[in-house]
Amino acid sequence: MPNFGPMLKAAEIRHTGFRTTIALYGLALAALVSILKYIEYRFLIRDLRVEVYIGVVAVLFTALGVWAGSKLIEGKKAAPAVVPHAPNEEALRAVGISTRELDVLQLMAQGCSNQEIADRLFISLPTVKSHSSSLFVKLAAGRRTQAVHKAKSMGIIA
Amino acid sequence: MPNFGPMLKAAEIRHTGFRTTIALYGLALAALVSILKYIEYRFLIRDLRVEVYIGVVAVLFTALGVWAGSKLIEGKKAAPAVVPHAPNEEALRAVGISTRELDVLQLMAQGCSNQEIADRLFISLPTVKSHSSSLFVKLAAGRRTQAVHKAKSMGIIA
DNA sequence: GCGCGATCCATACTAAAGGATGAGGCGTCG
DNA sequence: CGACGCCTCATCCTTTAGTATGGATCGCGC
Known part of the structure; x- marks a missing residue:
């Protein structure tokens, strides 16, 4: 054979x-x-x-x-997320974004509401807000759309 | 062969x-x-x-x-990869997005708030809301982040 | 002329997002 | 062990976003 x-x-x-x-x-x-x-x-x-x-x-x-x-x-x-690692991984640590925060950020970039993010990640709404709040601080953004925009330009997300 | x-x-x-x-x-x-x-x-x-x-x-x-x-x-x-230029003009008319709506959409994608958009375009806040509302309908989106995400995947905006 | 769509503006209301503060569990590291 | 960061959740409160409805102007084409 x-x-x-x-x-x-x-x-x-x-x-x-x-x-x-x-x-x-x-x-x-x-x-x-x-x-x-x-x-x-x-x-x-x-x-x-x-x-x-x-x-x-x-x-x-x-x-x-x-x-x-x-x-x-x-x-x-999924791999390219691995190749652009240079900016990705690097930028991630540079900004100090944690695993969970990245999860929230990615769903956020896809247009999910906080409630939808909470449902998908099996966490509560306040927790999502907590993560997103720290995200805004780390990304120096005031709104989620701005956070997504900055994260993309930094190569943190696709 | x-x-x-x-x-x-x-x-x-x-x-x-x-x-x-x-x-x-x-x-x-x-x-x-x-x-x-x-x-x-x-x-x-x-x-x-x-x-x-x-x-x-x-x-x-x-x-x-x-x-x-x-x-x-x-x-x-990667539909846009097939048609790099066309999607913009084509998708625009396909969805029926007007000039002003595109202006709002672009600023929206950059993370601007409605008030900021209003200031930059020299129009009032309600007008921005009016445009964004019709945008959401045309893009079949419920939130601005989702609208931006869809618009990008459709090649309407960069 | 008249309808139509685009643009502009307004008010009133609901829903979502964001900020502030506090707190408990958990694993790591000195 | 104790400080620390991460993840989790909660409550109160403010701001922004989004929906609904309505009205005004203007240009365009039948």
């Missing part, structure tokens, strides 16, 4: 091991062949045409590829 | 006909089978095992899927 692993590996390299991915990929392929063989046997279909096999495989693996591709892009989009 | 390009139109199915996509997909599949058959003939390989067929197809279509998936995501996320 050929080794297809590497193509998918990039998609989930952070969560899954290389060998594991390859193994799963191979298993999926084997399972697919088995299923097709079973169908061929079960319904007494002789000479199930190769084209049918290929069609089914093509569809399934295209879907798989689309999924993997999506993951791949997500990984790349 | 067959032309796989058009298949990926699945990523931008809105622009390409559905039938066209399916047809091209089928053509690609047929081409692939032909190639395999040719290889089987060319190298005098008898009984090329189905598993090999499936393996090859799986690899190719996974790659295809990855590519399509990437395109799909890019299209969704």
